[in-house]
Amino acid sequence: MDFATLAERLGGRVVVDSSRKLTGLASLSEAGPNDLSFYSDIRYRAALNTTKAGGLITKEPIEELAVPQIVHPDPFLAFVGLVDLFFPEDTVAPGVHPLAHVDSSARVGSDVTIFPFACVSENARIGAGSVLYQGVFLGRSATIGEACTLWPNVVIRERVSLGARVIVHPGAVIGADGFGFARREARFIKVRHVGSVTIEDDVEIGANATIDRGTLGDTVVGHGVKIDNLVHIAHNVQIGEGTAMAAQSGVSGSTVIGKRVLMGGQVGMVDHLKIGDDAVLTAQSGIIGNVPASAMVSGYPARPHTEVMRSTAELRGLSKLRKRVRALEEQIRALTLEAENKGVKNDSRR
Known part of the structure; x- marks a missing residue:
């Protein structure tokens, strides 16, 4: 199906037009030149930058990409709505x-x-x-x-x-x-x-x-x-x-x-x-x-x-805290030993 017809079906706006006919749907990382994909989450920005998709459904125009785009308020929902068009369900005879x-x-x-x-x-x-x-x-x-x-x-x-x-x-x-x-x-x-x-x-x-x-x-x-x-x-x-x-x-x-x-x-x-x-x-x-x-x-x-997230963050810091406590214990031990030694010397002078 050509790009303009898809956009009309979705009620979206074409930003970068294309005469290419798209024959499939795929994720950003798996799409080829004849596939339509979608982008709706910043977590997939790396996949967006390297996608080979022939067309994209996006929430906002992405000017730095030369890929043909359909702008739609809900790219994922629009994409899901096309599944039956590209992959019709098998019918069973009653x-x-x-x-x-x-x-x-x-x-x-x-x-x-x-x-x-x-x-x-x-x-x-x-x-x-x-x-x-x-x-x-x-x-x-x-x-x-x-x-x-x-x-x-x-x-x-x-x-x-x-x-x-x-x-x-x-x-x-x-x-x-x-x-x-x-x-x-x-x-x-x-x-x-x-x-x-x-x-x-x-x-x-x-x-x-x-x-x-x-x-x-x-x-x-x-x-x-x-x-x-x-x-x-x-x-x-x-x-x-x-x-x-x-x-x-x-x-x-x-x-x-x-x-x-x-x-x-x-x-x-x-x-x-x-x-x-x-x-x-x-x-x-x-x-x-x-x-x-x-x-x-x-x-x-x-x-x-x-509360759980705070506790988890605190647990992550326990190893550092343990090292600090051990270091303080060593200092206290050294100071105690030093004080004891001074006490012995003072006693001997008497």
Whole structure:
């Protein structure tokens, strides 16, 4: 596609025009003469100076570069918006493969695609335009909304409900029993989990993530939540809309996470916590207490991020401080020895 057409499509402004047709998208360091790239972060200035891209999307004109440029208020968002244009998604033909099992009581909407070896149990419901890939299991009375995509080997247990446009990546399990046991005389007695899981619209769940069903009520994942690979969400957890959780994080039972919370990788938290709206939990934080709205916390046990940064800076100076203390100890030792020697001489004169 030629440069001017791309700019018009994006609603951007052409700064350095070009008649060259661009055929791909790539990062600054990997782009070639026929690729379009973007620049939005000063950390990539070195890559910008050496890029071979045939065109750039930038926030402000970069006069020292002769590369054709489209100025756009949000270069990254504009770039993402072109992905489908340059790399159209594969389309799948609707229909149920003969090797799939769909119970006669299940209700399947229009234009649904069900691949081989998928299993749709009794009274399950699948919304229009959804796709179930190979090996997907849909339990009794489970509900899948419109335009959902369940990648291979996803397990949706009985009575679990997914909203519209939900994406579940391979190997994820939604609706397994929570980790609930009554311990009596060194013996564990299983607590049956009769609740379920509710996943609201536009949620994306990463590969091998697990979301346990509630004990009595539902575990709830709010609208637009994004869950990375290998995340575990325990029974009765409530997650507010717009929250994002990075890989290998774990949320213990009955914790309530507010709206728009950001969790870095490997965050862990104990049960029955409250995490306020817009909180930020940095990577590997160990959360053992409630977190106020809009707070940023780090470390284990998690503390305010600025406090942790100050402590880290102080720790870096400990080696120098230790050397100074040792030097002072040597001086004190030398002065003490000198004083003792003087005391001995004075005694001998008497």
